[in-house]
Amino acid sequence: MERRTIGAAALAVGAVGLGCMPMSWAYSTSRQRGDESLRAVHRALDLGSCLLDTADMYGPFTNELLLGRVLRERRPDAFVSTKVGLLVGDQHVVANGRPGYVKRACDASLRRLQTDVIDLYQLHRADPEVPVEETWGAMAELVRAGKVRALGLCAVGARSSRRAGARLHDATIRQLERVQQVFPVSAVQAELSVWSPQALEALLPWCAARGVGFLAAMPLGNGFLTGTLTPGEGFEPDDLRARHPRFTAEMMAANQPIVAGLRRVAARHGGGVTPAQVALAWVLAQGGQVIPVPGAKRERWVTENAAAAALRLTPEDLTEVAALPGAVGSWD
DSSP, rough: OEEEEEEETTTTEEESSOOOOOOOOSOOOOOOOHHHHHHHHHHHHHTTTTTOOTTTTTTTTTTHHHHHHHHHGGGGGGGEEEEEEEEEOSSOOOOOHHHHHHHHHHHHHHHHTSSOEEEEEEOOOOTSOOOOHHHHHHHHHHHHSSSSEEEEEOOTTTTTTOOOOOOOTTTHHHHHHHHHHTTTTOOEEEEBBBBBBBTTTHHHHHHHHHHHHOOOSSTTTTGGTTTOOOOOOOOTTTTTGGGGGSSHHHHHHHHHHHHHHHHHHHHOOOOTTTHHHHHHHHHTTTTEEEEEEEEOOOOOHHHHHHHHGGGGOOHHHHHHHHHHHSSSOOOO
């Protein structure tokens, strides 16, 4: 698989990563199978999708424990990315960016992951009660201690408060400008997909200008862009899509032209190319520092996603995808 570089630390990874969250968190619990997920992780590593993206809050904790079962056997094959800064309570999530907590959380993640170093340690969300520079400074100390190789920042969520007229990622860019003065940012993680291209406006250019890697979260639109979801089929109550405004039956039906466009492009490439692969290839085409991190928990989807790294869209393909209608339904 093609290799791409993550930021200031110049860390090379496969062009398509693996988002591990669906194995333990946020999607239908009844469809989560530990052994099946382990096979998916092994398959990803076999194919060169070495960036394994997790977080201590996924589960919570169980996702890191699951990956630890693979890493104890295959640590040299993997690029481990985990996150800190969010705590899961009873029906709520809160931020904790206190330096002492960050250091304890890192040690706990290392134990669960069964490794002595985290390749990329990401701040999941800044704590509004703690200056982000203090949190980032504690993370930088972990690099100097040899427990972490590089630092990353996750974008502020789309539903966070925004000033009138502000662009979606203005708050994230302000955070990045602040922490960059403390210790180099190697990667930024934010949503980027055919139906959520807002990062192209300002956030991705900010990263490109500074040699910062960009991890594209939700590059398959939480599964919608795969074309495998049926409008009106519904989701289990614990599935995040059950509350997402783009996943009502009405909005899913209204957004079908996006999937139809991806199917048209896929058909021109033949050989069993899928809408999901076109969607991932579009993300890859947005810049050499962009690494899509599609979530998957089955070998079949991992294999399909990894193959997208070899798909080269033509200028005509990219023009057609760019002309697809915007998504209907939004958190905003």
